[in-house]
Amino acid sequence: MLVEQNRTILTINRGSGTLKAGVYEFALAPRLLASIKVDRAGTSAACLKITDASGKTLIESPVEGAGAVNAELTAVLKWLALQGYATRLAGIGHRLVHGGARYTESQKITPGVISELEKIAPLDPDHTPQALENIRFLAGQLPAVRQVGCFDTAFHACLPAVARMYALPRKWYEQGMRRYGFHGLSCDFILQQLRVADPALAGGRLIIAHLGNGASMTAVNCGASVDTSMGFTPLEGLVMGTRSGDVDPAAVLYLQQRDRISPREADALLNKQSGLLGVSGTSSDMRDLLERELADDRAAEAVALFCYRAKKYVGAFVAVLGGLDALVFTGGIGENAWPVRERICAGLEFLGLEIDPSLNRNTAAVISTARSRARILVIKTDEDQMIARHVVSVIAEPHS
Numbered sequence: 113m114l115v116e117q118n119r120t121i122l123t124i125n126r127g128s129g130t131l132k133a134g135v136y137e138f139a140l141a142p143r144l145l146a147s148i149k150v151d152r153a154g155t156s157a158a159c160l161k162i163t164d165a166s167g168k169t170l171i172e173s174p175v176e177g178a179g180a181v182n183a184e185l186t187a188v189l190k191w192l193a194l195q196g197y198a199t200r201l202a203g204i205g206h207r208l209v210h211g212g213a214r215y216t217e218s219q220k221i222t223p224g225v226i227s228e229l230e231k232i233a234p235l236d237p238d239h240t241p242q243a244l245e246n247i248r249f250l251a252g253q254l255p256a257v258r259q260v261g262c263f264d265t266a267f268h269a270c271l272p273a274v275a276r277m278y279a280l281p282r283k284w285y286e287q288g289m290r291r292y293g294f295h296g297l298s299c300d301f302i303l304q305q306l307r308v309a310d311p312a313l314a315g316g317r318l319i320i321a322h323l324g325n326g327a328s329m330t331a332v333n334c335g336a337s338v339d340t341s342m343g344f345t346p347l348e349g350l351v352m353g354t355r356s357g358d359v360d361p362a363a364v365l366y367l368q369q370r371d372r373i374s375p376r377e378a379d380a381l382l383n384k385q386s387g388l389l390g391v392s393g394t395s396s397d398m399r400d401l402l403e404r405e406l407a408d409d410r411a412a413e414a415v416a417l418f419c420y421r422a423k424k425y426v427g428a429f430v431a432v433l434g435g436l437d438a439l440v441f442t443g444g445i446g447e448n449a450w451p452v453r454e455r456i457c458a459g460l461e462f463l464g465l466e467i468d469p470s471l472n473r474n475t476a477a478v479i480s481t482a483r484s485r486a487r488i489l490v491i492k493t494d495e496d497q498m499i500a501r502h503v504v505s506v507i508a509e510p511h512s
Contacts, residue, residue, distance in 0.1 A: 119202035120145065122192070123499040124185075124250075126153070126207065126242050130325070130444075131184050134496035135192070138202045138507075142500035146195075150175060150184045154242075160187050182249045189253060203258045204250055205503035207297060207495055208243055209346060210236040211263030213288045218266070218502040221247060221259040229261070235345045237383055238326070238355075262502040267296025268330075268337045275339040275432075291348075293340035295322040295443075297495040299330050302440055304498070305491055313487070316437035319429050321422065322493065323452065324443035325353035325396065329422070331429040339432050341425050347382055350425060351418045353396035356386035358421070388414045398445045398452065419455040426456065430463050436486040439465060442493040450475060457488060 121142060125132040131150040136142035144165045151159050158178040162170045171191065177183040192198040206221070212232040219225055226244065233240040247259055276290045299320050306314035318332040327350040330340040341349030351357045359382070367373050373381070389396035392414035394404070405412035430436045441453050450473050457467040464485030472479040480488035 118200065120197050120200045121500050121503050122197075122201055122204045123496040123503070124204065124206045124243075124246055125495050125499065126239060126246060132496060133188055134500065135197050136496075136500040138504060140504060142497065142504060144497070145197075146170070147496075148188055148191075150187075153184055155179060158184060160184070162191060182245070185246060185249055198254070201254060201257045203260055203503045203507045204254070205260045205262055205499040206243055206247060207264065207499055208261040209239040209264045209294055210292065211261075211265045212292070213290070215261070215263050216266050216269040218260055218262045218506050220506055221261050225261060237379060238346065258507060260503045260506045262297060262499045264294045264296040265292040267299050268293030268340055270336050271340070272338060278344075289344060291340070291343040293328075293330065293337060294342045294346045295320075295326070295328045295330065295340075296337075297498045298322045298442060298493040299332065299337065301494050301498045302442055302491055303332065303335060306438075306440075313438055317433040317435055318437060319426060319433070319439045321426075321439065321441050321446050321456075322443040323350075323422065323441065323446035323449075326355070327352045327357075327418075327422070327443065327445070329425045329429060331432050333433055339429060351391075351414075351421045352387045353398075354384050354387045354389045356382050356390070388418060391417055398449055402449065402451060415452070416455075419452055422452075422456045423458075423460065426460065426465075427463065436464060438487040438489055440489045440491055442491050447490060447492050448475070453479065453488075453490070 119138040121136040121138055123134040123136065131153040133148040134144060135146040136144055146165070147163045149161050151161070156179040158175040159173070160175050161172045164170055175183050175187050189198060208229065210232055212235070214228060226247065229240060229244060233244065250259065271291065271293060277285055278289065278291065280289065299322070302320050303314055315334055320330045320332060322328050326346055328340060328342045329350065331338050343349070347355050349357050364378055364382070368378060387396060388398065388401060392401055392411045394408070394411065395401055398415070401411040401415050405415055426439065441447065445452055454467060454469065454472055457465050465488060466481045466484035467479055467488055468481045475490055478487060478489055480486070
């Protein structure tokens, strides 16, 4: 039984380029009260935007002290206090990207959980260290409020062995070096939406393309993840904002030997200096590159490489699934960049994917033609909604 009447939940979702948060009513089906987003988080250009449940903008302004540690969360807490939400918080839910082999479901955050997350933080340098900083900061500011970790890897815990394994010595696999997969909260939400709108389709063969600053594809069959593009860390797979995606490991070893690059420098190269930013030399933001591509060959090459790599994974996952019932675009790029959707789908008619240019340009919910054997959908993801649901589930458990 829920005992947190008239209480609220705060969700924290730290992406590689954004900070999103939400205030929800504490209920089995949490109702959004306010949506919070900090774009270009962690930079001096960080901007805070808060909207109500109807989408009406309540505040939009630069983050005070942008670029400083915890500046964004400080601004969020200040607003929560002014609105009276801070004193009503029953719980805070955090999107935690990597749960390793141990955490396959949401957990109440304890010192023991923090200790375990510190051990696996190097596997996810873009998110986990910042998430831990957020957890500690909020614990200091709101010590009586329970915090819950919601793991992106949990959705992929059911991956079959053949999709989990690398062709490395088995002892490493037994020590946890395996493919974990990410963007699980997003996949979970997409499936939830499909189960309501079209239960038969939700139980079919799906490819969920979560395309944003971090990008991945997941093959889903009968509601379960059967393969995904990200692996041991979020670095594997598609071209991303600043991450390289798939690279021959020998290329990195070669650079380390030739240029005497340290492991730390190699990590920064692959996670912070590559992807769209590395190829274009100017920006990691798809919006910027699409605006510049006609006049900037390198921007055009970055966009082309992003779309080409995504198209390859669509083909591979159709083979894994033995056919396809629906391709779902989601994430910041997947939901908003119609040219990217168009280029990924171009030439895939032989797989049963035929995009309707007009519907696609208008970002309709269904952007495939009537002739398309597989449906092409655009669904706005809501990881925060899933986080809120997990927080309610964990807090409502006895002895939590």
